Amino acid sequence: MAFTYPVSQPWLKGRELSYVTEAINDGWISSQGPKVKEFESEFARYNGVAHGVACSSGTTALTLALRALGVGPGDEVLIPEFTMIATAWAATYLGATPVFVDCGDDLNIDVSRIEEKITPRTKVIMPVHIYGRRCDMDAIMELAHDYNLRVVEDTAEAHGVRPVGDIACFSLFANKIITSGEGGICLTNDPRLAEQMAHLRGMAFNKEHNFLHKKLAYNFRMTNLQAAVALAQVEQLDEILATRREIEKRYDEGLRDIEGITLMPPRDVLWMYDLRAERREELRAFLADASIETRVFFKPMSMQPGYLDPVWPTLNATRFAEDGFYLPTHTGLTEEDQTYIVGKIREFYGAR
Template sequence: MAFTHPVSRPFLTGRELEYVTDAVSGGWISSQGPYVRRFEEAFAAWNGVAHGVACSSGTAALTLALRALGIGPGDEVIVPEFTMIASAWAVTYTGATPVFVDCADDLNIDVTRVEEKITPRTRAIMPVHVYGRRCDMDAIMDIAHQYNLRVVEDSAEAHGVRPVGDIACFSLFANKIITAGEGGVCLTDDPRLAGQLAHLRAMAFTRDHSFLHKKLAYNHRMTAMQGAVALAQVERLDDILAARREIEARYDAALKDIPGITLMPPRDVLWMYDLRAERREELRAHLDARGVETRLFFKPMSRQPGYLDPVWPTLNAHRFSEDGLYLPTHTGLTADDQEYIAGAVREFYTSG
C-alpha cells in the first residue's frame, strides 16, 4: 500500500538538482568529472579525516575496507550479532569468517564480550553504530591495540559520528541520513589505505590503463551524478542533523508515557527512531491501517540462514528483535506528522 507516513523519504532541498544538471550537461555520467572528488573531500573534511574514497554502496565500502586491510581466507573478523546482514556479508565476501558478539542494552556490540571471541585468527573488529548510537569506541580501540587488530567502523547509519578506527564506512542509500540514492564512502587518515581503497574500487587498473590487472578487484565506482547529489547533501549535513535532533526530542516527549512502549537509549545522531512495543504485530497492523509505515528490528546474525546457530534464543539480540520496531524517521518529518503518528500509537494502547 502507499503510506501517507512512510518510514523514510529523501530530503533533497539543497543544490542536488543544480549539481546533477551540471554533471549531465558536462557529460559527466560515469565516475569522471569533479563531483565525486568534491564529495570525497567535503565529507572527509566535515569529519576531520584526511581521505575519503567514494564507492557504489555501503556494502561495497565495507568490502573494500576489509580487502584494503589485507583480510581474506583463514582470517576472522569480530562482528555484532545485532546488525544489518551487510556487515557480515562483507566479511564473507572476502573469504574471511565473521565471528559474532551479542549486543548490549543500547543494541551496539557488547564490548565486555569481545575479548572472549578473539582467537589467533582474529584480524579485525567491525563495530556498528546501530540506529545512530555510537559504540564504546574507546574500549574497542583499547582491545584492538592490545591484540594488534584493525578496526573497520560500520557507520552506515551514523553520519555525524566521527570516525576513530582504521577505516570508517558509510552508506548513502536512499533511507540514510544523507543520500545519493545509492552509494558509499570510506574515510581514513592513512594515505596508503586510501590508495588501496581507490585501486580496488576501480578494477585494480594500472596507471597506464594497460588492462593488466594484478589482483582481484571490483567495479565499485560511484557515478558523477551520485557524487553531485552526495555533495549537495554534505553541504547541508549540519542542518540535517539538527533537524533530526528535534525529531528525536518530539518523539521522546510524545511517546514516553504510553503504556506498552519502551523507549530506547538516546542516539548520538538520529537515523531511525527505534523503540520496543508490547503486542508489536498488532500495533503494526493498527498503524498500517492508518497509513503509518513501520520496520522491524534487525534479525540477529545467528538466525540468518547463512550463519545459523542454535544458540540464538539465549541472546540479547534475539530478545530485542522480537519486540523492536522503528517509526517514520526522515528529515522532512513535521511536528504535525509526529503528532499524528504518536497519536495513532497512543490510540492503540489506550483504546482498550
C-alpha cells in the same frame, strides 16, 4: 501499499538538481567526473579525516575496507549479532569468517564480550553504530591496540558520528541520513589504505598498461551524477542532523509515558527512531491501517540461514528483535505528522 507516513524519505532540498544539471551539461556522468573528488574531499573534511574513497554502496565500502586491510580466507572478523546482514557478508565475500558478538542494552556490540571471541585468527573488529548510537570506541580501540587488531567502523546509520578506527564506512542509500540514491564512502587517515581502496574499486588498472591487472579487483565506483547529489547533501548535513534531533525529542516527549512502550537509549545522531512495544504486531497492523509505515528490528546474525547457530534463543539480540521496531523517521517529518503518529499509538494503548 503506499503509506502517507513512510518510514523514510530522502531530503533533497539543497543544490542536488543544480549539481546534477552541471554534471550533465559538462558531459561528466561517469566515475571520472570532478564531483566524485569534490564529494570525497568535502565529506572527509566534514568528518575531520584526511581521505575519502567514494564507492557504489555501503556494502562495497565495507568490502573494500576489509580487503585493503588484507582480510581473506582463514581470517576472522568480529561483528555484532545485531546488525544488517551486509556487515557479515563483507567478510564472507572475502572468504573470511564473521564471528558474532551479542549486543548490549543500547543494541550496539557489547564491548565486555569482545575479548572472549578473540582468537589467533582474528584480524579486524567491526563495530556498527546502530540506529545512530555511537559504540564505545575508546574501549574498542584499546582492545584493538592490545591484540594488534584493525578496526573498521560500519557507520552506515550514523552520519555525523566522528570516526576513530582505521577505516569508517558509510552508506548513502536512499533511506540514510544523507543519500546519493545508491552509494557509499570509506574514510581513513592512512594514505596507503586510501590509495589501495581507490585502486581496488576501479578494477586495479595498472600504470604500465591500462589493461594489465595484477590483482583481482572490483567495479565499485561511484558515478559523477551520484556524487553531485551526495555533495549537495553534505552541504546540508548540519541542518539535517539538527532537524532530526528535534524529531527525536518530539517522539520522546509524546511516547515516554505510555504503558506498553519502552523507549530506547538516546542516539548520538538520529537515523531511525527505534522503540520496543508490547503486542508489537497488533500495533504495527493498527498503524498500517492509519497509513503509518513501520519496520521491525534486524534479525540476529545467528538466526540467518547462512550463519545459523543454535545459540540464537539465548541472545540479547534475539530478545530485542522480538518486540523492537521503528517509526517514520526522515528529515521532512513535520510536527503535525508526529502528532498524528504519536496520537495513533496512544489510541492503541488507551493512553490519555
